[in-house]
Amino acid sequence: MPSWRQGIAVGQWTQIPNTALSSAPIAVSTYPALGATGPNSKTIAWTGFSIDTRDSSVYSAANGGHNDYAGNEVNSIRLSDNAPVWIEARPSTPVSQVVASASHYADGRPTSRHTYYGSVFNEVRGRAMTFAGSQYGNGFLTSAVDGFNPTSRDWDAANTYPNVPFGCQAAGVVAQPSSGNVFTFCNWSIDRWNSASNTWTKVIANSSVYGQGAATAFDTRRNRILIVGGTNNERSLLDTTTNAVQGVSFTGPSAGIPNGTGNGMVYDPLLDAYLYRTADAGPNVYRINAQTFQVDLLTTSGGSSLPASTNGVYTRFLYVPRLKGVVYFPAYPGNAWFLRTN
DSSP: OOGGGTTOOTTBEEEOTTOOGGGSOOSSOOTTTSOSSGGGHHHHTTOOOEEETTTTEEEEESBOBBTTBOOOOEEEEETTSSSOOOEEEEOOOOGGGOOTTSSBOTTSOBOOEEOTTOEEEETTTTEEEEEEEEEBTTOOEEEEEEEEETTTTEEOOTTSSOOOSOOOTTOEEEEOTTTOOEEEEETTEEEEEETTTTEEEEEESSOSOOOTTEEEEEETTTTEEEEEETTTTEEEEEETTTTEEEEOOOBSTTTTOSOSSSOEEEEETTTTEEEEEOSSSSSOOEEEETTTOBEEEOOOBSOTTOOOOTTOOTTSEEEEGGGTEEEEOOOSSSOOEEEEOO
8 A cells, every 4th residue: 555545444534645636737827818717627617537446546637618717638646656646647738729619629639628427537448538528618518528548648639439429418427447338328318338349339218317417336246337316316227238227216324315416426346335425525425235225324534624525526536446445536725535445
């Protein structure tokens, strides 16, 4: 374990020193020339991060969007380091080449966006990927899918990947780790991006899942996806082997908690449970048993000063298997928080 991780007890929240995203260098400034709220929008503007679990590196890719922030820089931090720090893996497109209300800027790199749940790391391809979002400028949906290559430290060419087939900005989006396939839930449709062939497949055209604003997580033991909350208050499972959807009923002392939009959820295989986090301040993480769907409050310590998250959690709450816990990035000017779960 890295130095900062040593000595942390199971159930203990701790801040990782010097890990505020605000400490990341900005080589190319787009603010205040463009955008209303600046680089803090990389966290507060309905955004998510992704994680490469092979080395526990977290990526913030092209976060911002709408009238908030035009910068499409890529920041990353490797949590397996003894003293993790944010770096700028790719500077932003300069102001002179920013094109408002378009999927890509003049240099061919992707627009800054509210990423919602659309930030995914594909370990098969070795790419930090973005699926759709609310584009810089008019804030309309961009259907573009883009991939950032950490090795070359640049984006793949525009239109390398086919556009998403869905039409909502905050669709449920989740990856199958083993294949890199990505499942999306939007407007009663379930679609799958097939990583190997780089094509989209319609899984279910008229499903019982609406999907807008819903948290999702992939159960790697059973090859199924739990879809929770959102504008339709989802309570459903997708079996990715049979492509069948079934409803679930939560029980237990916290059965009513998993609801609302923009919340975070991961699957912890060592606990065999989904861990669910709302944007509220404080230490609370809810455990959803992956077999019985009983919901209770995880016993934790040390998180009483954990701040609220502005405009949702999305995928800034991430499972880190090598470190046996979850990392959470609630605020731009504040440190990352880590909760040991095993």
